[in-house]
Amino acid sequence: METLEIHSKDFLVKWVHAPDNCVIDWQVKPLKKSINFAIYKLNDETPSENSVESFQAPPPIGHNDSSTSVNGSSRIRSSSVTSVNQITNNNNPYKTKSRSSTFSTNLINSDLTLLKNYNKLIAGELVHGKFDVAKDGMYAFVFDNSFSKTTGKKVFFSSKIVSDNAAVSRRKSVARSSSNILRPKNGELLQSILLKKRRKKLQGFTKRYFVLNFKYGTLSYFRVKDNKLRGQMPIKHSIVSANAKSREIFIDSGMEVWNLKALNEKEFNAWVDAFNQIKKSSDETPTEEAFYEEEEQGILASELESISTKLTQLKMTTGDNAPAAKLVDSISLDINSLLARVIPANRNSLHDLTSVKSSSEFYDAQEYLDVMSSGVVLLDTPIPPLESKVIGQLETPSDESIDENLDGLSLSSSSSEEDEDIEPTKPVEVIQKVKSADDSDDTLYPLPHDPIERESDIPVCNHTPPSILAFVRKNVGKDLSTIAMPVTMNEPITFLQKYAEIFEYSDLINNALQPSFSDESGEKILRIAAFALSYLSSARVKERNNRKPFNPLLGETFELVREDRGIRVVSEKVSHRPPVFAFFAESEKWDLSFNPAPNQTFWGKNAEIVTKGTAKLTIKSTGEVFTWSHPATLLKNIIAGEKYSEPSAPMTIKSSSGYKAVVEFAKGGLFSGRSEDLTIKAFNPNKKQLAYTVSGKWTESLTLKTNTTEKLIWEVGDLLPNSNKKFGFTAFSGTLNKIYAIEDGKLPHTDSRLRPDIHTYEKGDVDKAEAQKVELEEKQRERRKELEESGKSHVPNFFTQVSGDTPDSGEWAYIRGKKSYWNRRKHGDWDDITRLW
Structure with a gap:
């Protein structure tokens, strides 16, 4: 996929040309930060042949005409421009243009539908x-970062053109290539360094x-030593103007205006001629058969060129290692030989060009012009040969020569990937919460x-x-509930920490x-449902099912603070028999309470784990409440064979608004192994199924699907290296x-x-761990005996039961106020807490 880079307070348009009767298959994945995304089509226009557009003086204020205004500059605009307009300083229409116009203004004044x-694409999600495209045209994929005041964004993007009638049969062959189907592969490029005027005033070129x-x-265009796309213009559908005296070139797509400057007169003339060639070229579109014949050929060529790119990069890293460099050169010759067999003979001369950035995208401008002048040009109409003195001097300049042409203008650029997006309505509220220092629980201390x-x-x-079987045989006739399991049956975390793994994917709620x-x-309740079941993935490595967590002591606690996720979690074991654990999690946007009470029943060689308790997620801004219970799971092959667990019952997520989502887990056959597939369907208050669904595997990923779009909304987290020898832990579990x-x-x-x-x-x-475990459990028995003799019962420190007749029924509420966990933590107020070890 191609990497795009979008400035803060700016946007980027990626243009794609699609022929008649095809399908545009595209993918977008924002990196680290979210970005707004939309797809537009350039309006159809009927150009008049060989017409030349000329700029006219702006009409008087109040004058009404049919010309289009872009950023305050009124002028005639049509796609009938078939040449580059030569202008002078006196009639430069771009002098009056505002560079601070808004993104929405540019859209209004553009020729896009x-x-x-x-809307907003979420960071890390592959969309x-x-x-379908019935009639050929230009399509604009617009990435809007104008809402971010300080942070530049990076996005992965790719697009493929698939025949509408042959989409199914061709999809497999297209998928073999990871590169964009529209990437040039036959050297049809002109490239060099130009000066580009910065977006802000007084920053120069x-x-x-x-x-x-x-x-x-x-x-x-790209940065000089970078392959991340910074911007793109459709020259055929833009107004191009040039000033020979200042060597400036102005390109206006209706969405944005680029002010470019050539380093010398020869390069200026070469670029103007190239733009003229595109403007005057025939508008005929290749036949569909020819298009897809070339496409099939391009797939293999693109793969070979990708390998060639990697070899070029490898050669640069070998340095003075002569044998390695020689081997790389030998492989490169083999690749070029294969390319020569793939590409028709009349195109071979273009494939010996040395790549500057990517062998499938970038070729030296002078070498390309040499080819043009010899007539080997894959265009509808030939470009008139350039004079030899122009070609001879059109070379990519060195950094020293560039600096001499800059005349002291700024060359620096700034983009901070670490700054957060600043939205106008949120910072004040957040700052006020952070600055609050009382004991009212209004803050998320210790966050931020x-x-x-x-x-x-x-x-x-x-x-x-x-072996479980050996353990049972050894204790025949004994009450197993009174016998401590050997420490080797455990993994090095407690049940409190195990349940805290629920919050590994808390970003799903924010999304x-x-x-x-x-x-x-x-979509909202489906994403909440994805979060509700995501905790199952912690058991995807079957090694995780060979052991159980340590049983916490009564009154034992665990806190989880993740500044990277903006959450804090407190938990406590509030009952020993039956075992009940109370949780309360908070973030700026939501809080979640959960009181799991696990119960295990043996059924021969399998065990069923049923977790009582309802998870309650409350959205702070709206008061909407989502509730669900963990599904029953089966732990299979306890006595013999490979142990694994799988969900054994459906799961329902309900909203207080009346909507609900139902998770159906696939049922495996007797010999099919673990069941991993699932589907999630959403229903409105009238029990009507909604259009959006989610499908995938609880061990891998989940994809949200609509009629036209798929979003990869969740993927499992990384495992620890050599995880089978480390209890099957994920990287998140390893931090607990x-x-x-x-x-x-x-x-x-x-x-x-x-x-x-x-x-x-x-x-x-x-x-030693076995001895320590036995000692801790013995002390717990002594504390329980003392309470029983005094007629008292254990009182949790940070939770209180507000409903229910037994500890594993009803709800355990988090205690707020001065004696809340987080206020006591702030002041180090732990003196009255019983010591457990």
Whole structure:
């Protein structure tokens, strides 16, 4: 996929030409930060042959005519421009243009028609879509970053053209190539360094690398030593003007205006001639048969050229290593030989050109002009040969010669990837919350916090868990509930930490709360449902099912603070028999309470785990509440065979607004192994199924689907290296038992991370860990006996039961106010907390 880079307070248009009766198959994936995205079509116009547009003086104020105004400059605009307009300083229409015009103004004044507005695309999500094209035309894929005041964005983008009648049969062959189907592959390029005027006033010109694609009539630019696309213009449908005296070239697409400057007169003339060639070329479109014949040929060529690019990069890294460089050269010759067989003979002369940035995209301008002058040009009408003195002097200049032509103008550029997007209505509220220092629980202390570098790796486990069958035989006739399991049956975290893995994918909730996701589409509740079941993925490695977490002591706690996710979580074991764990999680936008009470039943060689308790997610801005319960799961092959777990019952997520989502897990056959596939359907309050659905595997990924678009909304997190020897932990799980700067010296002495037996066990000293575990459990029995003798019962420190007759029924509410967990943590108020070890 191609990498696009969009400035803050700016937008980028990626132009794609589509022939008659085809399908545009596209993919977009924002990196790290979200961005707005929409697809437009350039309006159809009927150009008059060989007509030349001339600029006219702006009409008087109040004068009404049919000309189009762009950024305040009125002039006639049509696609009938078939030559580059030569202008002088006196009639330069761009002198009066405002460079600070808004994105919406540019859209209003453009010749574009909105096809589909996808609003904000979420960072990290791969969005895949298709739409039919009946009549050929230019399509604008617009990436809008104008809402971000400080942060530039990077986006992966690709597009493919598939025949409408042969889409199914061709899709497999197209998928073999990861490159864009519209990438030039036959050297139809003019490229060199030009000076481009910066967006802001008084910043002057900066050097940029420009590539003109003659076949598709697009001009793209990049930083000189970077291959990330910074912008693109459709030359055929833009107004191009040139000033010979100042060597400036103005290109106006109706959406934006580029002010370029050639480094010398010869290059200026070459670029003007190239633009004229595109303007005057025939508008005839190749036949569909020819288009797809070339497409098939281009797929293989593109793959070979991609390999050639990697070889070029490898050669640059070998340096003075002569044998390696010689080997790379030998392989490059073989690749070029294959390319010569793929490309027709009349095109071979173009494939010996040395790549500057990418062998399939960039060729030296002078070498291309040499080819043009000899008549080997894949255009509808030939370009008149240039004079030899022009070709001889059109070389890519060195940095020194460029600097001499800059006349002291600024060459620096700035773009911060680390700055957050600044939206006008949110910062004041956030700052006020952060500055509040009282004990009213209005803040998210200790958030916000500086980024923390977390180490997730853990030591390799060199022992194996004991056989369940051998353990049962050894204790025949005994009450198994009173017998402590050997420590080797455990993994080095507690149940409190295990349940905290629910929040590994908390970003799914934030993603679901985008304003553009309406209830009627079902996208919001489907994303919430994806979060509700995402915790199942922690058991995707079957090694994870060989052991169980440590059983927390009564009153044991665990906190989770993730400044990178903007959440804080507190949990406590509030009941020992039956075991009940209380959780309360908060973020700026939502809070979540959950009181899981797991119960395990043996059924021969399998065990069924049923978790009582309802998770309740509350959206702070609207008060909407989502509720669900964890599905029952089966742990299979307990006695013998490979152990694994899988969901065994459907799962329903309900909204207080009346909407609901139902998760159906596929049922596997007797010998089919673990069932992993699932589908999620959404229903409105009238029980009518909505158009959007989600499908995928709980062990891999989930994709949200509509009639025309697919969004990869969730993927499993990374596993630890050599995870089969590290309890099957994910990278997130590996951080749960470590203490970082945000917790150091702040935790109560009841926190699971401070348990001595777990740390000893994690380090591999099984015998010592066994002794410590037995000692802790014995002390717990003594505390329970003391309470029983005094007629008292255990009172949790941070949660209180507000409903229900038994500990595993009703709801456990988080205690707020001065004695809340986070206020006590702020002041180090742990003196009255019972010591557990």
